Amino acid sequence: MRNVCWTIPSIFYCLLFLQVSGFDCPYKECFCEGRTVFCVNRGFNATPEIVSSNTAGLTWLMFDTNNIKDIPAGHLPANLTEISFDYNPVESIDDNAFIGSADTLELLSFWGAKFSKLPDALTHLKALKYLSIYDSNVIDWNVNVMKEIGLTLESLFLRNAGVVLSPSWIQYLSGIQELNLESCLVTSLPDNSLDTADGNITIISLFNNSLTEVPKAISNLPALKKLNLGNNKISSITWLPRSQLTSLILDHNNISDGQFLSNVLRSSSDSLRTLTLQVNQLTAIPELDFLSNLKKVDLSYNRIADPNLGSFPVDMFEVNLEHNLLPFIPKALSNLTRLIELEMISNMVRQITAEDFPPGVIWVFLGHNLITELEDTTFPVNSTIQYLHLNNNPINHISNKAFHNFPKLTLVNLAETKITRLPLALASVSTLIVFDATNCTELVCTCEEKSLAPVLTPVLSGDVHGNCGDTSIYEFFANYSSAC
Numbered sequence: 001m002r003n004v005c006w007t008i009p010s011i012f013y014c015l016l017f018l019q020v021s022g023f024d025c026p027y028k029e030c031f032c033e034g035r036t037v038f039c040v041n042r043g044f045n046a047t048p049e050i051v052s053s054n055t056a057g058l059t060w061l062m063f064d065t066n067n068i069k070d071i072p073a074g075h076l077p078a079n080l081t082e083i084s085f086d087y088n089p090v091e092s093i094d095d096n097a098f099i100g101s102a103d104t105l106e107l108l109s110f111w112g113a114k115f116s117k118l119p120d121a122l123t124h125l126k127a128l129k130y131l132s133i134y135d136s137n138v139i140d141w142n143v144n145v146m147k148e149i150g151l152t153l154e155s156l157f158l159r160n161a162g163v164v165l166s167p168s169w170i171q172y173l174s175g176i177q178e179l180n181l182e183s184c185l186v187t188s189l190p191d192n193s194l195d196t197a198d199g200n201i202t203i204i205s206l207f208n209n210s211l212t213e214v215p216k217a218i219s220n221l222p223a224l225k226k227l228n229l230g231n232n233k234i235s236s237i238t239w240l241p242r243s244q245l246t247s248l249i250l251d252h253n254n255i256s257d258g259q260f261l262s263n264v265l266r267s268s269s270d271s272l273r274t275l276t277l278q279v280n281q282l283t284a285i286p287e288l289d290f291l292s293n294l295k296k297v298d299l300s301y302n303r304i305a306d307p308n309l310g311s312f313p314v315d316m317f318e319v320n321l322e323h324n325l326l327p328f329i330p331k332a333l334s335n336l337t338r339l340i341e342l343e344m345i346s347n348m349v350r351q352i353t354a355e356d357f358p359p360g361v362i363w364v365f366l367g368h369n370l371i372t373e374l375e376d377t378t379f380p381v382n383s384t385i386q387y388l389h390l391n392n393n394p395i396n397h398i399s400n401k402a403f404h405n406f407p408k409l410t411l412v413n414l415a416e417t418k419i420t421r422l423p424l425a426l427a428s429v430s431t432l433i434v435f436d437a438t439n440c441t442e443l444v445c446t447c448e449e450k451s452l453a454p455v456l457t458p459v460l461s462g463d464v465h466g467n468c469g470d471t472s473i474y475e476f477f478a479n480y481s482s483a484c
């Protein structure tokens with residue numbers, strides 16, 4: 001406190017402050033402000049000596065970003081509520097290191113600690129609510145510690161904290177509300193291990209582990225709201241909880257049974273807001289239309305091949321179907337009035353027809369498909385489409401009326417298609433700003449395309465991409481087509 005005081009110009013303010021708070025900063029190398037002792041990034045190799053124990057009112061101690069290996073007894077002020085040792089290679093902690101705060105300490109955080117056993121010093125903590133350990137290599141999860149802190153612990157965060165495998169000790173976490181075991185190689189949770197805590201648990205994350213099935217232990221947690229099982233190897237979803245979830249994260253797994261998933265989600269019909277399913281093995285879009293609060297879903301990188309199955313809530317505004325095996329734009333999109341992007345890059349779409357488009361779509365991403373022809377009836381009349389990406393399709397025919405009644409079309413991307421002539425259909429597009437025919441190796445420009453000059457010459461040179469033979473398309477219209 002004094003350190004800060006000398007730097008404040010007004011002595012009056014300072015005296016007032018000292019009088020109100022009335023404590024000393026416990027370490028001469030640190031500074032104190034409000035209720036916090038800041039010892040961040042001071043180059044410490046060890047916890048420094050305490051110079052004053054008159055520290056009442058200072059409750060938060062931050063030792064982040066130092067090089068502290070040992071925490072001996074008698075080096076911390078008393079009655080703290082929060083201590084963080086983030087970014088320190090803490091190896092050993094004296095059993096009595098935290099004893100002065102045994103009844104008050106609520107939060108303890110380590111990032112990059114080097115202890116391989118959960119320190120016994122934690123057994124003394126009678127009020128601990130939040131424990132986090134990140135980027136560590138704990139092997140022994142010390143059941144004695146878990147039995148003691150499990151009575152009060154509300155949130156546990158372990159991320160890349162060491163090997164956890166099948167944590168039997170979670171049975172002791174009877175008041176746990178938020179359980180995060182991420183990147184710890186968890187293979188299973190023992191059955192019934194969460195029964196003592198079931199009414200309190202609202203958040204579980206088992207992100208990035210080695211689960212092959214949804215653990216039965218989580219199947220009956222009535223208060224669960226958020227569940228993250230992303231980045232595992234889950235194929236069996238039998239034990240997904242029938243809770244009122246707000247968020248369910250299942251991406252990067254091996255899930256194929258969309259129908260079962262849809263049945264489980266009935267219990268969350270009014271609550272679910274977040275659902276991620278990308279990078280799985282789904283072969284069809286699940287029935288999701290009853291999820292009244294779901295606005296976005298990511299189904300990219302699955303094996304969805306059936307264009308007729310599945311449904312979405314009508315007011316959905318984002319659906320990602322990239323990298324699937326769909327042969328058509330799926331029926332489930334056709335009545336989504338708020339969907340403005342059609343995200344279907346890298347599918348097997350061979351043919352598109354007007355009725356398939358969501359009615360208000362503005363961005364169309366259909367690159368890397370198998371479309372060969374654009375007909376008079378390919379796009380809806382008076383289409384809302386502004387940005388049309390059809391690059392990397394084997395398109396070789398575009399009818400002269402394909403883009404008629406396209407009042408807002410501003411971008412046409414036909415890069416790396418098989419077109420041999422510039423599409424005369426562009427003549428009816430008065431709003432064009434970007435035209436891309438990069439890498440259309442079979443493209444030639446002839447006098448037949450002269451009628452496109454009024455459309456393409458007003459476009460800025462940098463916004464017409466691609467060549468016909470040795471000349472750029474832009475140059476053709478700027479320098480040559482007038483001579484036709």
Ligand SMILES: *[C@@H]1O[C@H](CO)[C@@H](O)[C@H](O)[C@H]1NC(C)=O
Binds near residue numbers: 053055056057079
């Ligand atoms: C810590 O709290 C105890 C009990 O409330 C009290 O007796 C003691 O003076 C406090 N110590 C400090 C340094 O605040």
Ligand SMILES: *[C@@H]1O[C@H](CO)[C@@H](O)[C@H](O)[C@H]1NC(C)=O
Binds near residue numbers: 160184185208
């Ligand atoms: C997943 O966990 C492993 C350790 O088990 C870690 O090396 C990897 O970076 C983690 N991946 C992500 C995406 O967090």
Ligand SMILES: *[C@@H]1O[C@H](CO)[C@@H](O)[C@H](O)[C@H]1NC(C)=O
Binds near residue numbers: 174175176196197
């Ligand atoms: C929830 O935790 C509190 C302690 O925080 C405990 O008293 C209560 O019994 C728990 N409720 C359930 C349903 O487990």
Ligand SMILES: *[C@@H]1O[C@H](CO)[C@@H](O)[C@H](O)[C@H]1NC(C)=O
Binds near residue numbers: 233235254256
């Ligand atoms: C995915 O699940 C199937 C069973 O549905 C299984 O045969 C296959 O080995 C799993 N693949 C991986 C990579 O785990």
Ligand SMILES: *[C@@H]1O[C@H](CO)[C@@H](O)[C@H](O)[C@H]1NC(C)=O
Binds near residue numbers: 310311314331332335
């Ligand atoms: C939208 O279409 C699906 C079939 O693809 C149908 O089940 C659903 O009832 C339709 N919703 C509305 C509001 O028309």
Ligand SMILES: *[C@@H]1O[C@H](CO)[C@@H](O)[C@H](O)[C@H]1NC(C)=O
Binds near residue numbers: 381382
């Ligand atoms: C398209 O727009 C024109 C002019 O606004 C209108 O006359 C015509 O009825 C519309 N056609 C359809 C099918 O909506």
Ligand SMILES: *[C@@H]1O[C@H](CO)[C@@H](O)[C@H](O)[C@H]1NC(C)=O
Binds near residue numbers: 415416
């Ligand atoms: C054109 O081809 C080159 C060489 O294959 C490639 O690097 C580039 O990404 C392609 N550009 C487009 C827009 O397809």
Ligand SMILES: *[C@@H]1O[C@H](CO)[C@@H](O)[C@H](O)[C@H]1NC(C)=O
Binds near residue numbers: 478479
């Ligand atoms: C085409 O015209 C531009 C100016 O509009 C000029 O800079 C360019 O050299 C011409 N190219 C040829 C091949 O005549």
